């Protein structure tokens with residue numbers, strides 16, 4: 001269980017490797033005068049042929065030592081420690097667990113995924129002037145025990161929210177396949193901006209779901225904000241047969257002859273973590289994330305959360321068999337999600353990393369559960 005940042009780092013340091021580590025090792029051990037090896041051996045050019053060959057050789061060497069194992073044509077499980085990973089690819093039981101996390105800007109991520117995305121899920125920052133004196137929720141943040149909150153949350157200045165929404169939704173609209181969808185969770189105040197930005201980007205309206213949010217802040221002169229809005233948009237016509245719609249089993253249904261699903265979701269669970277555990281600001285409840293994912297995608301689909309925060313959607317995607325690519329500009333968020341999914345989900349609860357007990361399957365490829373952290377070309 002993760003209680004502190006130190007737990008995050010300890011979890012990640014175990015059984016992981018970065019591409020930079022590999023380059024450094026290759027630079028120290030490879031015969032770089034061979035072939036066109038006079039080319040500068042710089043990790044700033046990670047895709048050049050010389051480096052690729054060196055890395056391939058290095059991997060073969062690790063394989064012969066029993067320290068690396070090939071999972072499929074392009075993927076390897078390697079045992080070793082990481083430090084500065086910017087991409088986290090989680091592997092369990094010898095197969096990719098389906099969650100990849102990158103320290104990246106949302107637009108950069110969306111522009112660099114080469115497979116069409118089935119569903120983009122996103123819970124963008126609120127743009128309420130967080131960290132400034134005119135932020136109404138400042139008091140709430142001020143009273144939190146900061147030692148248990150992952151640092152580094154990046155908000156968007158209130159005045160930039162529209163331009164910010166236009167930019168990432170334009171990238172999302174290009175990245176989804178025809179019939180693919182974008183589901184955006186916002187407060188009611190931001191929903192209109194997001195819907196207009198999505199329409200401007202060429203997406204078609206599908207749904208606007210009011211999802212009940214418990215513990216609304218008390219108000220006296222207007223109705224308290226007690227729901228998230230989930231705005232769902234699609235690429236192409238709303239009646240396209242390529243668009244996925246599954247009715248989550250636990251949804252409230254209207255009954256007038258036949259049952260049909262409603263866009264008002266009442267019980268969406270709570271985001272609470274046990275007291276004392278490390279948490280991320282504004283993490284969404286699992287039940288809500290699952291409903292959004294199950295309704296708008298199928299197992300095996302490729303999903304992207306370009307502003308993943310504490311990983312609500314990443315976890316729900318992992319649990320429901322989707323392939324997830326997630327990003328956040330906050331490196332602490334990405335490290336936290338990687339460590340949380342590894343330490344609390346993929347590794348046995350009873351033997352968390354760093355406890356000194358025999359950790360089943362962490363660094364022995366033959367045993368199965370492993371993680372590979374790699375620093376990929378950006």
Ligand SMILES: C[S@@+](CC[C@H](N)C(=O)[O-])C[C@H]1O[C@@H](n2cnc3c(N)ncnc32)[C@H](O)[C@@H]1O
Nearest residue numbers: 105106123154283284307309310311312328329
């Ligand atoms: C509301 S939080 C997401 C919370 C998340 N859904 C969860 O369940 O924990 C928004 C996140 O967006 C990140 N962020 C802000 N601007 C970003 C950008 N341009 N690109 C990527 N991430 C960004 C913030 O650091 C923050 O972690």
